[in-house]
Amino acid sequence: MPADAIKTDVLVVGGGMVGAAFAAALAETGLAITVLDAEVPAAVADVPAATVDGVEPRVSALTYATQSLLANLGAWQHVPASRACAYTHMDVWDADGTGAIHFDAADTGTQALGWIVENRTIAAALHQACRQHANIDWRAPVRVTRMARAGRGWQVELADGTLFETTLLVGADGAQSQVREQTGFHLRQHDYRHRAIVATVETALPHDNCARQRFMGSGPLAFLPLADANRRHRLCSVVWSCVPQEAERLLGLDDAAFAAEIAAALENRLGSVVAVSRRAAFPLIERHADRYVQDQVVLIGDAAHTVHPLAGQGVNLGFLDAATLAEEIAGNLSRGLPFDEPLALRRFERRRKLHNLVMQKSFAGFKTLFAARALPVRWVRNTGMSLLDGVAPLKVLAARQAMGLDGDLPARCRPAPRGTHLVRPS
Ligand SMILES: Cc1cc2nc3c(=O)[nH]c(=O)nc-3n(C[C@H](O)[C@H](O)[C@H](O)COP(=O)(O)OP(=O)(O)OC[C@H]3O[C@@H](n4cnc5c(N)ncnc54)[C@H](O)[C@@H]3O)c2cc1C
Numbered sequence: 001m002p003a004d005a006i007k008t009d010v011l012v013v014g015g016g017m018v019g020a021a022f023a024a025a026l027a028e029t030g031l032a033i034t035v036l037d038a039e040v041p042a043a044v045a046d047v048p049a050a051t052v053d054g055v056e057p058r059v060s061a062l063t064y065a066t067q068s069l070l071a072n073l074g075a076w077q078h079v080p081a082s083r084a085c086a087y088t089h090m091d092v093w094d095a096d097g098t099g100a101i102h103f104d105a106a107d108t109g110t111q112a113l114g115w116i117v118e119n120r121t122i123a124a125a126l127h128q129a130c131r132q133h134a135n136i137d138w139r140a141p142v143r144v145t146r147m148a149r150a151g152r153g154w155q156v157e158l159a160d161g162t163l164f165e166t167t168l169l170v171g172a173d174g175a176q177s178q179v180r181e182q183t184g185f186h187l188r189q190h191d192y193r194h195r196a197i198v199a200t201v202e203t204a205l206p207h208d209n210c211a212r213q214r215f216m217g218s219g220p221l222a223f224l225p226l227a228d229a230n231r232r233h234r235l236c237s238v239v240w241s242c243v244p245q246e247a248e249r250l251l252g253l254d255d256a257a258f259a260a261e262i263a264a265a266l267e268n269r270l271g272s273v274v275a276v277s278r279r280a281a282f283p284l285i286e287r288h289a290d291r292y293v294q295d296q297v298v299l300i301g302d303a304a305h306t307v308h309p310l311a312g313q314g315v316n317l318g319f320l321d322a323a324t325l326a327e328e329i330a331g332n333l334s335r336g337l338p339f340d341e342p343l344a345l346r347r348f349e350r351r352r353k354l355h356n357l358v359m360q361k362s363f364a365g366f367k368t369l370f371a372a373r374a375l376p377v378r379w380v381r382n383t384g385m386s387l388l389d390g391v392a393p394l395k396v397l398a399a400r401q402a403m404g405l406d407g408d409l410p411a412r413c414r415p416a417p418r419g420t421h422l423v424r425p426s
Helices: 017-029 064-072 119-131 178-182 244-252 255-265 314-334 342-371 375-390 392-402
Strands: 006-013 033-036 059-062 084-087 089-094 100-104 114-118 136-139 144-150 153-158 163-171 187-203 210-216 219-225 235-242 273-276 280-289 297-299
Touching: 006 017, 006 153, 017 033, 017 064, 017 119, 017 136, 017 314, 059 064, 059 119, 059 314, 064 114, 064 119, 064 314, 084 219, 100 375, 100 392, 114 119, 119 136, 144 178, 163 178, 178 297, 187 219, 187 244, 187 255, 235 244, 235 255, 244 280, 255 273, 280 342, 314 342
Parallel strands: 006 033, 006 163, 033 136, 089 210, 163 297
Antiparallel strands: 059 114, 084 114, 089 100, 144 153, 153 163, 187 235, 187 273, 187 280, 210 219, 219 235
8 A cells, every 4th residue: 555545434436415415424423534526516606596597407306304414414504595495385296187186284294395406505505514524525626547445445546646545435426426336336227218308497477385296198297496586486497307209309499489388288387487497408217236335335325326306306315325324334433333344334225225225116116107098097096196185194194205204214314393494485
């Protein structure tokens, strides 16, 4: 081992939303943490968005569990009120029938079902939180050129020749993870044969803090409410999933034609679409690594799994990975064990992998169910939705699942007692 290698306990490749959350969650252990990212972190923009071009097209619907985690990590306070929209209602309906469900935060005893925030703002807020910890060494922009086993841990080399020697290597470097590829993890993947078009739109009618999702045979369309400068509630982030040929056609339309099509696709529930931002499209691929832990390497977030965005859960699952891994490592230390004691790392894998798999398969099942044209399937689908809508306890259960409030939650993701949550007006 060269004498000039920088020694660190935990080296995280990827300082996006999940990698930054993991570093912030682990910081209180006092371990030496290094975060490497290919890009310089964005600054938090505290300027309210006035037009469709003032919003980053990539946004995430954050669950209650995620909001609690961000608050506990000292990041939520860096999310400007002007860039976070609490949604209090959700309407989901089947384009091909009468099935519909309406969720209301009041029924679940909470003040909001979730929050819509730009990915850039979430990552920037988490970076701010990391900056409060002297034991986090954040390096960006950097390019990792080599990873090799060194003793019990790993040696990681950057393009500028900087060498790190780490006991534990964490891959939080997204769906195309270099860590996963170069350290020998096996990945299963399935192409959904869908592309997601994302854009910001302005509508004639206010969104009233309601998230709307219409399931069409060709794929789901979501209108997610956004905060805006003058509280007119007319900006929405849209995610329209469809087959690649249809995505190409929609991307090729001029703004006016796209606006007319997307308003009609939402059955004009928010009136006409009066402005559209630039559009981007993402191929949708389901991925899952067979293992999350192997040879002193751990995968979290999109590096370990990607899901269809129809339920808006991808990064929420990643945040649960981050909080659970930090919790297991801290647990080792509090029991006087080495921080990377293998049983705890395996426990992390067990706690997260089954949950992620169940969620991934449910979203894939939803996609198939709503794509089905056969009359009996459509009948079952519509009847099921209407039945669920009419049975309050079942509906609350479904809502709590979507809000991330049930299941094996790491302590940091458990919401504060009722009444102490800050729901910002937007
Ligand atoms: C259309 C669409 C809509 C979505 N909507 C939602 C939603 O509403 N709610 C939700 O929960 N999820 C949603 N998701 C999923 C969500 O966007 C992802 O799960 C999330 O971005 C994953 O975060 P991550 O930090 O794991 O990875 P990423 O966001 O991909 O971050 C990876 C980081 O690693 C860095 N990096 C990559 N490679 C290297 C390298 N070799 N060296 C150094 N750094 C590197 C990158 O610069 C980046 O900062 C959506 C996804 C799509 C496609």
